[in-house]
Amino acid sequence: MHHLLHPARSRWMRILGVAFVMYVLSFIDRTNIAMAIPAMRQELGLKAAAIGFATSTFFWGYIILQIPAGRLAGVWSAKKIIMLQLILWCGVALSTAFVTTEAELIANRFALGIAEGGVLTCTIVLIRAWFTRPERARANTMFLLSLAVAPVIANPLSGFILEHSTWRMMFIVEAAPAVLWGFVWWWAIADSPRDVAWLDPDEKAWLIATLDGEASAPSGHWLATLWHPAVLLLALYNFLALMAEWGVSFWLPTVLKETGLSIGVVGMLAALPYLLGIAMMILVARSSDRRRERKWHMIAATAFSGLFLFCAQLSSVLGVFATVLFLCLAIGSFLGRFGPFWTLPADVLPPAVAGVGIGLINGAGNLGGTVGPYFFGAVRDATGSFTLALSVAGVSLIAGSLVAVPIRTCQTHVQSIEEGRTCH
Numbered sequence: 001m002h003h004l005l006h007p008a009r010s011r012w013m014r015i016l017g018v019a020f021v022m023y024v025l026s027f028i029d030r031t032n033i034a035m036a037i038p039a040m041r042q043e044l045g046l047k048a049a050a051i052g053f054a055t056s057t058f059f060w061g062y063i064i065l066q067i068p069a070g071r072l073a074g075v076w077s078a079k080k081i082i083m084l085q086l087i088l089w090c091g092v093a094l095s096t097a098f099v100t101t102e103a104e105l106i107a108n109r110f111a112l113g114i115a116e117g118g119v120l121t122c123t124i125v126l127i128r129a130w131f132t133r134p135e136r137a138r139a140n141t142m143f144l145l146s147l148a149v150a151p152v153i154a155n156p157l158s159g160f161i162l163e164h165s166t167w168r169m170m171f172i173v174e175a176a177p178a179v180l181w182g183f184v185w186w187w188a189i190a191d192s193p194r195d196v197a198w199l200d201p202d203e204k205a206w207l208i209a210t211l212d213g214e215a216s217a218p219s220g221h222w223l224a225t226l227w228h229p230a231v232l233l234l235a236l237y238n239f240l241a242l243m244a245e246w247g248v249s250f251w252l253p254t255v256l257k258e259t260g261l262s263i264g265v266v267g268m269l270a271a272l273p274y275l276l277g278i279a280m281m282i283l284v285a286r287s288s289d290r291r292r293e294r295k296w297h298m299i300a301a302t303a304f305s306g307l308f309l310f311c312a313q314l315s316s317v318l319g320v321f322a323t324v325l326f327l328c329l330a331i332g333s334f335l336g337r338f339g340p341f342w343t344l345p346a347d348v349l350p351p352a353v354a355g356v357g358i359g360l361i362n363g364a365g366n367l368g369g370t371v372g373p374y375f376f377g378a379v380r381d382a383t384g385s386f387t388l389a390l391s392v393a394g395v396s397l398i399a400g401s402l403v404a405v406p407i408r409t410c411q412t413h414v415q416s417i418e419e420g421r422t423c424h
Helices: 001-033 033-044 048-064 066-075 077-097 102-116 117-128 135-146 146-164 167-174 177-188 203-212 222-227 230-259 261-293 296-320 318-333 336-348 352-382 387-404 413-419
Strands: none
Touching: 001 077, 001 102, 001 146, 001 177, 033 048, 033 077, 033 230, 033 261, 048 066, 048 102, 048 167, 066 077, 066 117, 066 352, 077 102, 077 117, 077 167, 077 177, 102 135, 102 146, 102 203, 102 387, 117 167, 117 352, 135 146, 135 230, 135 261, 135 336, 135 413, 146 167, 146 318, 167 177, 222 230, 230 261, 230 296, 230 318, 230 336, 230 352, 261 296, 261 318, 261 336, 261 387, 261 413, 296 336, 318 413, 336 352, 352 387
């Protein structure tokens, strides 16, 4: 199949490359507030619980469009939905520079959540339309590496800007690139291989035939997808996992800053866990695709992340080095779960309704994001440290791993077709 190599490389580079940069920009605009928290708290006079609540409102907005966007991506156009949201999130992210009160910050984060709400869901649907089942964990991981790459770029950049300017300028500088990338997105992306002329005709025919062969017909109304056993279990799992992950991610720079480090050094150290995460995501995805197994890869990565968060409490004895080490291992392990995790719903649901299931799973997970940041801030105000919050986050990750155990998955697509069933 040497004749397939070049066109396949084009798919990986064109679709995934453009989507990757798009989501890096999205994730930077969503999470750069973590670096600004120390300066914003001082200037706006906010307590830790108040800033935690404000950041958590992002996720209330984020939830709203998950299922509608997933449904529209499946029956209309993922490309167009993402383009609209890209324009909206860029404007809202830039406006963060002009907030002056707690109420304005809350409204701003809520609006940003709405603007970014369907982006991940629509992109997962888009990847399903371009990559076959054996390729999908690697394809998802190449795209989702943006979750690890974005902080590696944003944290040192934000630290540099904050050392030489203000948090307001940071939001302006980091929001602007998304506008330019919108033009690239519109030019490069198509919703389906059927819509493009740049694929080799043989490759195009093979890809369309393979994807059509993998597809299964919907077994009922798309609303029934919301009650699919695998969707419900993955939604609960994602809630527990992201409650911990967002709490840790948003407060990581503050945890490091309170050790007495400068904001520039904090920016560099806060990037280290995500460098490890890049390696973990690649290794786990390769193993998952090689073994054609998703669930246990996801469970193992999540459980190890929880164990490492428990170990992070040893930092009170071992110092800053232990804090950075165990948080690196925890975040790195957590990021390793994403490739196999986002392959599961696309594997068990028909294409026309997969977006709905993905939207519910992503929405439920980010509902956990409304809890994590606020909980970490409240614990910090009440106890003066993040020790209890890290313990609860560790429990949440391990509980999520246990929730995922009952999920039933088809070992091969052929088997599911022959038996005339869907996976549960």
